[in-house]
Amino acid sequence: MERFARLLDTLAFTPQRNAKLRALEVHFAEVPDPERGLALAALTGALEFRGAKAGVIRALAAERTDPVLFALSYDYVGDLAETVALIWPARPGANRPPELAEFIETLQTFTRAEAPAQIEAWLDALDAAGRWALLKLVTGGLRVGVSARLAKTALAQYGGVPVNEIEEIWHGLEPPYEGLFAWLEGKAPKPESAAKAPFRPVMLSHPVAPRDLEALATQDVQAEWKWDGVRVQAVSEGGVRRLYTRTGDDISHTFPDVLAALEFEGALDGELLVRASDGGPAPFGDLQQRLNRKTVSKAQMARHPAFIRAYDLLVEGEADLRALPFAQRRQRLEAFVAGLASDRIDLSAPVAFDSWEKLDALRASPPHAQAEGVMIKRLMSPYLPGRPRGEWFKWKRDPFLIDAVLMYAQRGHGKRSSFYSDFTFGVWRVGEDGEALTPVGKAYFGFTDAELKQLDAFVKDNTVERFGPVRAVKAGRDFGLVLEIAFEGLNRSPRHKSGVAMRFPRIHRIRWDKPAAEADRLETLEAMLGGG
DSSP states (O other): OHHHHHHHHHHHTOOOHHHHHHHHHHHHHHSOTTHHHHHHHHHTTOOOOSSOOHHHHHHHHHHHSOHHHHHHHHHHHOOHHHHHHHHSOOOTTSSOOOOHHHHHHHHHHOOTTTHHHHHHHHHHHSOHHHHHHHHHHHHTOOOSSOOHHHHHHHHHHHHTSOHHHHHHHHTTOOTTOHHHHHHHTTSSOOOOOOOSSOOOOOBOOEEOOHHHHHHOOGGGEEEEEEESSEEEEEEEETTEEEEEETTOOBOGGGOHHHHTTOOSSEEEEEEEEEBOTTSSBOOHHHHHTTTTOSOOOHHHHHHSOEEEEEEEEEEETTEEOTTSOHHHHHHHHHHHHHHHOOTTEEEOOEEOOSSHHHHHHHHHSOSSTTEEEEEEEETTOOOOSBOOTTTEEEEEOOOEEEEEEEEEEEEOSGGGTTSEEEEEEEEEEEETTEEEEEEEEEEOOSSOHHHHHHHHHHHHHTEEEEETTEEEEOOSSSSOOEEEEEESEEEEOTTSTTSEEEESOEEEEEETTSOGGGSOBHHHHHHHHHHO
16 A cells, blocks of 8 residues: 555656656556556546545544644645545554555445444554545545556556557456556466457547648548547447447446447447437537436436447448548448438538638638537548547637636645635626626636746635635626636536536636726627527
């Protein structure tokens, strides 16, 4: 457990990607089985503990510490695991610190009733770093800046193999991955994936640049709309059907209506969308109603019917098509989709253009609200894993911009735990008592470290009220901080008081120069709904 705690601590406070990769490689090299494999499982989300949730941790902390002191500490730190780890009254020698394997085995078997006593005993036995790692693992909120893809990349570098080889067998592997490590170390053959309908690493694009357009001829590429959904891979082989995200996460259980339509043998690449009443793609907010659910009801499926807009055909029957040029794959895709005759799978139509200027105009003003821009694909490009240069490009429409007023702030996590870095902003609307701000979004990136310190100081100097870890800041017609907010799209949202929800909001500029009274109004956002 001590080695795992050191690893998490290093990853949490190491912002550089290459440094994180190196830390993972060192851990894989120095830590024996099964501990290194269990650490890998924890980092990639392959472990689930039913008996311990955040509420259990809060209750334990309330029994051991002064509730006012805990509330003040939690408000300052902003992270439950870190707060409890630091404030927990130590009882040296109370128990033997558990090894990671012992801890996980116990945690996976005990019941909800047994969880509090066991966790309390472990907290007594560990030091602050160990307690933090324990609580991060128990609550499932590691938040150390390591995605499953990054962990697989570290494995690939450790073993000197392409990362796509690991991704293609990943779903047939189980913790603690001893066969995987033996292969990477040259001690055993490559594991054969036992998973049917496996994931194939997806091909990604680069943002287009002027030099890219100069190097491409319009007749050598195909353009398609870039749809605002979730990139997926639909696989149906040997009676097994699976739906994967672009990172290889299996989301089949959330979309049984889509799985039922996979009446084919092969693998499709496409965009997961929800069908609107007019037959076209619905706003991303409708798709969000289906995402990240363990189960989905018939009513939810009826309200938000999901479908796939097909981009590419990777496998047809037993034939792997990825080495073929895109033009040939596209021709086979068109015939493949036509043969399905299903309203759950349709085809991404090409965009007609004869000059980059015409495509630029289409990109800037797409005919459908859910089109984010265009994709440009070389007709001769094979389907290559990762993000190969010079093959596929994305040309997104320019982001929307509004001026909003900072209303609330909350502390961040990890290296930002000492700063107010999550900002809620609002725009003006007419209420019962006249002009008032209404919250329309939340942003936690888009600013530099220097700007973060300025924003943090503004929040501390202008706090007017506290709600647990949240601070309300002074904001009115005569005083307030204006933030220029960039976002990708806007959806109607009955869950929000304002009635709207933004896609990917971020702080574009801090308008220290602009009076709060001149910020935008809700009517401005409502007008944008009609145009996307």
